[in-house]
Amino acid sequence: MTTINDVAQYAGVSKNTVSRYLNNRGYISQMTREKIRNAINVLQYHPNQIARSLYSSRTNLVGLVIPDVTQPFFSTMTACIEDQLDRKGYKMILCDTKDSSSKEKKYLEMLQENKVDGIIIGSHSIDIRYSDISAPIVALDRNLADDIPVVSANHEQGGRIAAQAFIRHGCKKVIQLVGYTKVRTPSGKRHAAFGEEMMKHGIACHTYELGLNQFDFDSYLDVADMILDRYPDLDGVFAADMVALAVQKRALTRGLAIPSDLLVFGYDGSFIYKTAYPPLPTIIQPYRQLAKVAVSVLMKLINKEKVDQLSYTIDVKPSMQE
Amino acid sequence: MTTINDVAQYAGVSKNTVSRYLNNRGYISQMTREKIRNAINVLQYHPNQIARSLYSSRTNLVGLVIPDVTQPFFSTMTACIEDQLDRKGYKMILCDTKDSSSKEKKYLEMLQENKVDGIIIGSHSIDIRYSDISAPIVALDRNLADDIPVVSANHEQGGRIAAQAFIRHGCKKVIQLVGYTKVRTPSGKRHAAFGEEMMKHGIACHTYELGLNQFDFDSYLDVADMILDRYPDLDGVFAADMVALAVQKRALTRGLAIPSDLLVFGYDGSFIYKTAYPPLPTIIQPYRQLAKVAVSVLMKLINKEKVDQLSYTIDVKPSMQE
Incomplete structure (x- = not known):
């Protein structure tokens, strides 16, 4: 029986790339697409439907990546995001990077492996090339890459x-x-x-x-x-x-x-x-609104709906009458 | 083909109870065990091995249930628990109950359905009968039930x-x-x-x-x-x-x-x-130690190892020299 490994080898790409092709996720160049399509035809590959449906099925899990949950700004954002996700039937996996880009990378890998449906990132690692990732990600108050939507206060x-x-x-x-x-x-x-x-x-x-x-x-x-x-x-x-x-x-x-x-x-x-x-x-800062917009943009990305803006800015207010 | 539903009906118990029997999870009385065993023999039930292995496989997810992540005590505990779980290869789903026992109940249901491997509870709902649950749970600074291990400061x-x-x-x-x-x-x-x-x-x-x-x-x-x-x-x-x-x-x-x-x-x-x-x-309060002990006791419960105590008390210290 032809396996995904055979297809990957024949096409000269990684197994991961074939997976992404099969599940229609992430960016794959036109040339690579053609190589994979050709390999599938030549080898008469029939992906295992059960495994594939399991693989591509929703997890209803979203990762929240922040640098330090003890900081009141982040703990308040965390509470609001968890609440918004809960309203949409999603559970939130919390990743506290504590300044460790390797932890953040692990979450980005989980995203690629379909173990979470999307990620909200309020962290920033200098050594991660966010622009390489073409999957449901929303940035919270961070400019991660030109094509990743950003939600922030004004x-x-x-x-x-x-x-x-x-x-x-x-x-x-x-x-x-x-x-x-x-x-x-x-x-x-x-x-x-x-x-x-x-x-x-x-x-x-x-x-x-x-x-x-x-x-x-x-x-x-x-x-x-x-x-x-x-x-x-x-x-x-x-x-x-x-x-x-x-x-x-x-x-x-x-x-x-x-x-x-x-x-x-x-x-x-x-x-x-x-x-x-x-x-x-x-x-x-407009915590509840930030969370609401971040989660709703992420849901659109997960559902492959059109996202109309790449930047969402929400008004702030002073603590006292000015 | 005999299904789990048939077994449940014949034995006069819920499908959930049969699942727990098959996966050896949770408390089931001797009498119920015998009814299920008998139904399986009579009906010649062969559980679907693939589904069963998927069902019983580890998720490497642990739920943390707390009442309010913005409270510095809880945000600090959350950070320490997330860190300890990460060291053991576990991801943490955060549930902020915000005083809602229904949210806490949802997590307890997830535990029953094997969607998380265990739960750490730092919350307390008056209308939940924790003693009915016989699955991997560790209580953080709460006396939930006589047989649920408690980790707290002295x-x-x-x-x-x-x-x-x-x-x-x-x-x-x-x-x-x-x-x-x-x-x-x-x-x-x-x-x-x-x-x-x-x-x-x-x-x-x-x-x-x-x-x-x-x-x-x-x-x-x-x-x-x-x-x-x-x-x-x-x-x-x-x-x-x-x-x-x-x-x-x-x-x-x-x-x-x-x-x-x-x-x-x-x-x-x-x-x-x-x-x-x-x-x-x-x-x-000894945050790091509380997290370390809570996670290590939970790991023992998940791995069905013996837990030697039901109460773990860790010393505190004053902020200034007394």
Whole structure:
């Protein structure tokens, strides 16, 4: 009996490629398609229908790949995505990459092997070529590849709203803490917009870049100390909530009055900003909406329906009336 | 051809029971076993081997059922469990019950249908009879049923360590905020031990009981206001970190000095207590160890190995040198 291995050998391609051809998944070049079609005809290959139906059947499993589920932004996104998937009859496998691209790769392999129907990726590994993957993937707040749909908050709007607070406060010298800039993420727009507003209003604006996947709170406290040492005349700090909480804590420890001496303004707006005293003003990301759109775009990809956009941007709002 | 349905009908049991008999899973009474064996002999039933092997094969999936992944205690546990499962070659399906017992029931059904190999439950639904389930389940910090292994921190030790801080501080009137007491959890021992120490040292000790699965931070702020209103002469509060942060915030808003006017002492010790200013002393739960033991006990159950204990208790430590 002719097997899939025979077809692969005859066509001079991998077994995996033949599988993808049979299941109509993933990108296969025209030339490869013809080689496989020819091999199937010559060898009179009849794929095992039972195995094939098992293989191509839906798993109703979706993988969520994030760098650190303990971060309030990611735990809140995780809860919202799990909820949205549950409403569609899908279960969610959680992959916490902890800065390990090999773990992320394992999930991408599962996708290729049809063990999950799709993946939502809120992580970013520098050494993965996402553009090689042509299967149901939605990126959460990350630009992974030109043809992978991205769902993100309106960071530009968030940056401008935050900027207004610093302007109204009469700040003269501020700093914004930004994520690792070697990977492209929509959040870059927030920092660009914020910097632009500062420049327009003649406010000196420094930038400090955090490391890739730097999530440890103790390391945020160290960054806070370093910044407060280096810029003793700073009167404003704009950073993601967890980093902002670290700066506020260190500023209070040094006897600075918040916000009169130093305006600390956050970004993310999960439950965590509510714990701060003095209160931490912040920008609230639209978690439920982000999850809803990400899951609905993924469902379209899984069902091979047309996806009308490659970028979905959802408005944010400030935590307090501005 | 005789089917599993015929066997079930002849034996007068459900199809599910016959499945469990064939796959040697779950509890089946001696009498039921004999009825099924007899039906199989009489009807000359030969289970479909392919279907059966597919059915009984490992999925390498484990379900983690928790009430709210955004809570830092649960997000930290989730990260540690996912890591431990990954080391054993298992993927983790996350089920965030959000106080919905129907979602938890769905997972228990998946377990019965062999869609996951085992479940770790850190949730608790009052209307589920866990004792009816005889399949690989490990309880995390919950007493679900007498024969389900429980993994938890040494809460009694934690309660006593915390008590020492209130005694040293010279407190006269304290309150401890406890979880919903209608469900049995090992954390009850922490409150009992704490209350005992207070009594031994002549310190008045009130108790306030939170609702089942009460996780919303705004509701913690309301509880904090209510307590500070009702007991204006309070000089100590013992509560889980998130609740303690709410109390500390409200106390600071009212102009109380922390800790001189009011000693606030937490419990849990995930990253979250580190954000507090003034610093929040707390008890650190052994997250990694809890995950390691829970996963290793679950693996034993899945592999039908002997589990030597039904209760695993792991020591805690204070966040500061006591």
